[in-house]
Amino acid sequence: MARAAISMDIIEEDTRKHGRLTDEDDSHPLIKYYKATTLIPDKPPPLHRLLDRQPAAWASVQVTSGILSFGLGVVFAVAFGIGKFFLTLFRIPLLTGIMFLVAGFLSNLLHKHPGLLQVCFYSNILCLAVATTGAVLLCVDLAKHQPDKLHFQVEIVVLCVTLLDMVVSAILIIFMYAEKRNLEKNSSSSSTRRE
Numbered sequence: 001m002a003r004a005a006i007s008m009d010i011i012e013e014d015t016r017k018h019g020r021l022t023d024e025d026d027s028h029p030l031i032k033y034y035k036a037t038t039l040i041p042d043k044p045p046p047l048h049r050l051l052d053r054q055p056a057a058w059a060s061v062q063v064t065s066g067i068l069s070f071g072l073g074v075v076f077a078v079a080f081g082i083g084k085f086f087l088t089l090f091r092i093p094l095l096t097g098i099m100f101l102v103a104g105f106l107s108n109l110l111h112k113h114p115g116l117l118q119v120c121f122y123s124n125i126l127c128l129a130v131a132t133t134g135a136v137l138l139c140v141d142l143a144k145h146q147p148d149k150l151h152f153q154v155e156i157v158v159l160c161v162t163l164l165d166m167v168v169s170a171i172l173i174i175f176m177y178a179e180k181r182n183l184e185k186n187s188s189s190s191s192t193r194r195e
Contacts, residue, residue, distance in 0.1 A: 055175055059107030062100050062168045069161045070097025072154065080151050087141055092134035093158050099127045100165050107172055117183075121176040128169040135162050 073093030083089060103123040109116055138159045145152055 055110055055172060056108050058168055058172050058175075059104045059110075061104075062107065062165065062172070063104030065161055065165050065168065066097045066100030066102075066104055068097075069093045069100065069158065069165065072158050072161065073097055076151070076154055076158065079154075087138060087155055087158060092137055093162070096127070096131050096134050096162060096165060099123075099130055100169070103127045103169070103172075117176060117180065121173065121180065124169045124173050124176065128166055128173065131162050131166045131169065135159060135166065138162065 070093065073087075073091065076087060076093065077091070087093065103120070103126075106116055106120045106123055110120060138155055142152065142155055142159070145155075
């Protein structure tokens, strides 16, 4: 059985005041209403500040751009030679696409599983590092080849998607770092209160 220790005001309504009952008919009880006098705020859910910043929307962009990056990598690998470009030699869009897909799914699960904060934080850092390396290799590839060919245009699209992935990962890293710092600050302040 549920029980709460909340102070409540009792509001009584006497039906005799409204002329419905006479003074002789006392068999009917008075109507009583209970109303809470103070509101107790709910305990904020875990990762409340992070969830207010909508990481699921950013993670959805991350998943979408990961799928796009992977698809562009497959198209580029099929259409052009493997040993000719750094893009296909190191399989940059395939690797970044898979990594961003996984990191985006993990970031989407933060709402249901707040314990994944550390994993999401480090996976986004890894994605940012790999995407930065990939962007540098793509820039070297673009500097090497002529701008009038089709593979040059596809590489520019892959570079734009990689830069979008990097921006989204950087934003998620900043949000998650702020939440981790807030959690550490709250846990250290609660431990000093106990002492």
